[in-house]
Amino acid sequence: MEAVLKIFRGDATSGAFRDYTVPLDEGMVVLDAVHWVQAHQASDLACRWNCKAGRCGSCSAEVNGKPRLMCMTRMDHFPPGEPITLAPMKAFPVLKDLVCDVSWNYSVNRRIPAFKPAPPEADGTWRMQQVDIDRVQEFRKCIECFLCQDVCHVLRDHDRKDSFAGPRFLVRLAGLEMHPLDVESRGAHLKEEAGIGFCNITKCCTEVCPESIHITDNAIIPLKERVVDEFYDPLRRLWRRLRGSA
Amino acid sequence: MDHLETKTYDVLVVGAGGAGLRAAIEAVDQGVSVAVVCKSLLGKAHTVMAEGGVAAALATTDSRDGWRVHFRDTMRGGKLLNDWRMAQLLAQEAPARVRELEAWGALFDRTPDGRILQRNFGGHQYPRLAHVGDRTGLEMIRTLQDRTVQAQRIDVFMECTVARLLTDDGRISGALTYRRESGRFLLLRAKAVVLATGGIGRAYKINSNSWEYTGDGHALAYDAGADLIGMEFVQFHPTGMVWPLSVRGILVTEGVRGEGGVLKNSRGERFMFRYIPEMFRGDFADTEEEADRWVADVIAGRKAEARRPPELLTRDVVARAIAQEVREGRGSPHGGAFLDIASRRKAEDIRKKLPSMYQQFFELADVDITREPMEVFPTTHYMMGGVKVDPESQAATVPGLFAAGEVAGGLHGANRLGGNSLSDLLVFGRRAGAGAATYARAQSGEPGVETRQVDAITAELLAPFERKGSESPYAVQDALQDMMGTCVGIARTADDLQNALAALGELRARAGRVGVDGNRQYNPGWHTTLDLRNLLTVSEAVTRAALARRESRGAHTRVEHPDSDKRFGTVNVVVRRQGDAMTVVEEPIVPVPGELRDILEGKD
Amino acid sequence: MVAVPAEVRPRGFAATExxxxxxxxxxLQGLMLAVFISYATWAALQNANYHWGGYLSPLYSPLITADWIPVPPSLLILLPPVLFRATCYYYRKAYYRSYFLDPPACAVGELRAGRYRGETAFPLVLQNLHRYLFYATFLYLPFLWSDVVHATRFGGSFGIGLGTLVILANTTALTFYSFSCHSARHLVGGGLDCFSRTAASRACHAAWKGASVLNARHMLFAWMSFFTVCSADLYVRLLASGVIHDVRLL
Structure with a gap:
């Protein structure tokens, strides 16, 4: 059994899809096929990977047009005989072959107001109940594969990287905002810097998340509602004014 | 050297896993300038693969725990070959390091009274592993990453590999690195270098490690003249995935057994009852009934009064047992043992406590672990041996060089307990950062870097481009991995080890003929070629150290010397470079002082 | 930013691999939505045949009979629920994808006209007032439940007809749709950071948990309730216009 991979080879200036024929093994994943190509046909084929177990989020790419982790995509997932297209994430500038420049993500992360805990109890530690952290633990499952960033049309099609932090960082912000110990306020950051209003909740981020985080329903929409509390809800504004707190 | 990009720092940290980031945070807190270089993107380091938890005697789940018990467990797990001072520091400081993570935003699973929940693990007498389901490492790396970013003053060079350490008159003066993205060289001058590069798992075919684990730190330190100790002790984790081929070696967390999972052979026997070593006989259940009682207590959240199931013996014991069952014809269809949690816990609990395991088996192996057993076999997992360091400051034997985490040797002795590596990263990462900062501050003036030395290195690094197509780096790496698995695996013989040395000579010659295609821009063929040098160095170190230790102890098993030898219990095997030759010497280990000896003997 | 050359990976409308x-x-989603919207609009404009015995079409509930209003009263009655749906987090996804083609589907190129502003500028910024429409439609629920009670009255005596069940199903669906609303989930407890500290916050946690269970099925309730509203109206309309006869079950 063999499969044909059409892999993007090139960089930001030029490139093409090239065909590679790869022998198939039981249980093989797309990343195995890429490694086989590296070892036998194109030693300089660039791709990122680390854990090969869906835990580190390095091997993000677009397989037959869908953003996926190559290590968690089985070759037998595709109809036999049809070539499989492998391309780098489209929302970021390509560096070489399957590797993109994702540095923009790291610069967004740097601007997020840091975790600021409330003072601890008398013994210097904190008490938190599991029910208080269940919600945040879901967000902390994120492996930063940036597939959600890749598929988000605000970044991918509209290229509004100037104004919108993208789903990954809204998830991170949700993890901080809903953290039971955190006392920092990030409302203004969400509205102005992270540009949460740019999200039109079309949910592609949730569809591609390999960790099955309910990005839209559990992170972004609740944050939108919090931003409404702070900036858009006229009654709450009036109430705050009456109490003299805003 | 034309247009060599050069930057200068007080402290350079190599590696951005738990130890590296913790070191960088500590160093920058002490007011020195710090840079971190890492081979992958920030946050992808192998620490994310740590699943079970971080061992710290917080005593939140079982109040009988304390640093003394943790110390004793660690020493006994390491077959008393550990650096006792490091083991003591680990046990004493781990709780504060874990609580510190909480202050930085980490969210561990909770006890009913709102404190950090701890889980049982192999070799730990009490539930001791603070955890987050089965993704504890991810929680740690993300917390440290956020803290690093928050510090704002740490320069991180991502996808940048250290090719050589530079020395000036015997002192560390920096490192020559190449940026993977562009293939361009970057000279990082520094007064102190902290190695936090992890292990050597890629020297073996079946391993649980990522491509990064090529023994870089071990080899860099060795080249710079530092001593390596305990290189014969390679941990084979008892439970790696077996089938399909594609996932062979991927880790199955010990948490499965901590949550009540049992090991069975093809006859359905719980064979671990037959493998309890003399040293641990009193501490483990000898009937299934007692073992089940322990599991029932743990699930119900009660203090367990029964003794622990033998599945929770230390990793060396369990790995050898599985290998023996398979060798004697009682293996599973794909040559492993059955690890069964499905019949022990409710499906819902399994999905809640072991979500990543559930997903990993479901998606990659078509196995639903809530309904059927897993097939497992030992996989190369961890390097106990490493750079010989001072226990207080983590300083290596070369001035200005420090090491922390897996690349440092001594702490774990002959066998590491699960969960101790995550606490190792925190405790000794911090100490290395502090040690390096203190050292750097005490240096007057910048250490010099010789242009000639740098030019010679860059020429050597670029040489493979001139030798187009004669030998594939992947083929050489593959052959090395095969050879190490066959000759320097779980059970070792003198003949195999001698054959390994001969084979390493041939592989070194082949590596010298490797040529690469393409250009310097993000070229994995070239990177693999450069990694080969390190892999060959550490493979040789492991083989030579294994030859020198003519006994079986912990993770090191010599077939012709099946028992532990008292004399070898008092020495470390030290690997050292002398000119171009690798030498091996025995050095006595510092005896455990009286009051700690009492703890070991249960007299505390 | 430079991306992969356009000749290799085309961009533009419907471009995808x-x-x-x-x-x-x-x-399909767009067609279904169009059918339901068209029917509801047509039915709301009829201003007739919305009533039969104890049955009242949900499109006309609560019933206003004032002939001084220049437009059919049903239009006024329907305004809050229509806006509730128009600003609903689920329907927004549906129509942004099917009608605005923004995006048409995941990883599929879209029509790019002008600079994208998302929901940051007028008029879409008004989506943020969704909670007020939740408050408003919440007030409809007592009327809708009283319609169920009325639908059991057959000339002064208790009874159950097929219409009773249709109206009951609709009111139930609308109730689930309302309480599964994302804004409701936020308001009952989602806005808290810590659930366990006080008795009140623990109560909020229970409410939030319940709302979360419903919320996970918000899309289902959105379609179900749209379907039941139209069906209930159609059933009453067919009865009132004499096309069919009610089936009396009890």
Whole structure:
């Protein structure tokens, strides 16, 4: 059994899809096929990977047009005989072959107001109940594969990287905002810097998340509602004014 | 050297896993300038693969725990070959390091009274592993990453590999690195270098490690003249995935057994009852009934009064047992043992406590672990041996060089307990950062870097481009991995080890003929070629150290010397470079002082 | 930013490397939505045949009979629920994808006209007032439940007809739809950071948990309730216009 991979080879200036024929093994994943190509046909084929177990989020790419982790995509997932297209994430500038420049993500992360805990109890530690952290633990499952960033049309099609932090960082912000110990306020950051209003909740981020985080329903929409509390809800504004707190 | 990009720092940290980031945070807190270089993107380091938890005697789940018990467990797990001072520091400081993570935003699973929940693990007498389901490492790396970013003053060079350490008159003066993205060289001058590069798992075919684990730190330190100790002790984790081929070696967390999972052979026997070593006989259940009682207590959240199931013996014991069952014809269809949690816990609990395991088996192996057993076999997992360091400051034997985490040797002795590596990263990462900062501050003036030395290195690094197509780096790496698995695996013989040395000579010659295609821009063929040098160095170190230790102890098993030898219990095997030759010497280990000896003997 | 050259990976409307029939879902969704909206609009404009015995069409509930209003009263009655749906987090996804084609499907190129502002500028910024429409439609629920009670009155005596069940099903669906609303989930407890500290916050946690269970099925309730509203109206309308006869079950 063999499969044909059409892999993007090139960089930001030029490139093409090239065909590679790869022998198939039981249980093989797309990343195995890429490694086989590296070892036998194109030693300089660039791709990122680390854990090969869906835990580190390095091997993000677009397989037959869908953003996926190559290590968690089985070759037998595709109809036999049809070539499989492998391309780098489209929302970021390509560096070489399957590797993109994702540095923009790291610069967004740097601007997020840091975790600021409330003072601890008398013994210097904190008490938190599991029910208080269940919600945040879901967000902390994120492996930063940036597939959600890749598929988000605000970044991918509209290229509004100037104004919108993208789903990954809204998830991170949700993890901080809903953290039971955190006392920092990030409302203004969400509205102005992270540009949460740019999200039109079309949910592609949730569809591609390999960790099955309910990005839209559990992170972004609740944050939108919090931003409404702070900036858009006229009654709450009036109430705050009456109490003299805003 | 034309247009060599050069930057200068007080402290350079190599590696951005738990130890590296913790070191960088500590160093920058002490007011020195710090840079971190890492081979992958920030946050992808192998620490994310740590699943079970971080061992710290917080005593939140079982109040009988304390640093003394943790110390004793660690020493006994390491077959008393550990650096006792490091083991003591680990046990004493781990709780504060874990609580510190909480202050930085980490969210561990909770006890009913709102404190950090701890889980049982192999070799730990009490539930001791603070955890987050089965993704504890991810929680740690993300917390440290956020803290690093928050510090704002740490320069991180991502996808940048250290090719050589530079020395000036015997002192560390920096490192020559190449940026993977562009293939361009970057000279990082520094007064102190902290190695936090992890292990050597890629020297073996079946391993649980990522491509990064090529023994870089071990080899860099060795080249710079530092001593390596305990290189014969390679941990084979008892439970790696077996089938399909594609996932062979991927880790199955010990948490499965901590949550009540049992090991069975093809006859359905719980064979671990037959493998309890003399040293641990009193501490483990000898009937299934007692073992089940322990599991029932743990699930119900009660203090367990029964003794622990033998599945929770230390990793060396369990790995050898599985290998023996398979060798004697009682293996599973794909040559492993059955690890069964499905019949022990409710499906819902399994999905809640072991979500990543559930997903990993479901998606990659078509196995639903809530309904059927897993097939497992030992996989190369961890390097106990490493750079010989001072226990207080983590300083290596070369001035200005420090090491922390897996690349440092001594702490774990002959066998590491699960969960101790995550606490190792925190405790000794911090100490290395502090040690390096203190050292750097005490240096007057910048250490010099010789242009000639740098030019010679860059020429050597670029040489493979001139030798187009004669030998594939992947083929050489593959052959090395095969050879190490066959000759320097779980059970070792003198003949195999001698054959390994001969084979390493041939592989070194082949590596010298490797040529690469393409250009310097993000070229994995070239990177693999450069990694080969390190892999060959550490493979040789492991083989030579294994030859020198003519006994079986912990993770090191010599077939012709099946028992532990008292004399070898008092020495470390030290690997050292002398000119171009690798030498091996025995050095006595510092005896455990009286009051700690009492703890070991249960007299505390 | 430079990306992959356009000749290799085309950009623009409907550009994609996806092989599946990505256009089916948005097309079906758009058609279904159009059918329901068209029917509801047509029915609301009839201003007749909305009443039969104890049965009242949900499109006309609560019933206002004032002939001084220049437009059919049903239009006024329907305004808050229509806006509730128009600003609903689920329907927004549906119409942004099917009608605005923004995006038509995941990883499929879209029409790019002008600079994208999302929901940051007028008029879409008004989506943020969704909670007020939740408050408003919440007030409809007592009337809708009283319609169920009325639907059991047959000339002064208790009874159950097929219409009773249709109206009951609709009111139930609308109730689930309302309480599964994302804004409601936020308001009952989602806005808290810590659930366990006080008795009140623990109560909020229970409410939030319940709302979360419903919220996970918000899309289902959105479609179900739209379907039941139209069906209930149609049933009453057919009865009132004498096309069919009610089936009396009890």
């Amino acid at each position: 996806r092989r599946d029939a990505w256009w089916v879902a948005p097309l």
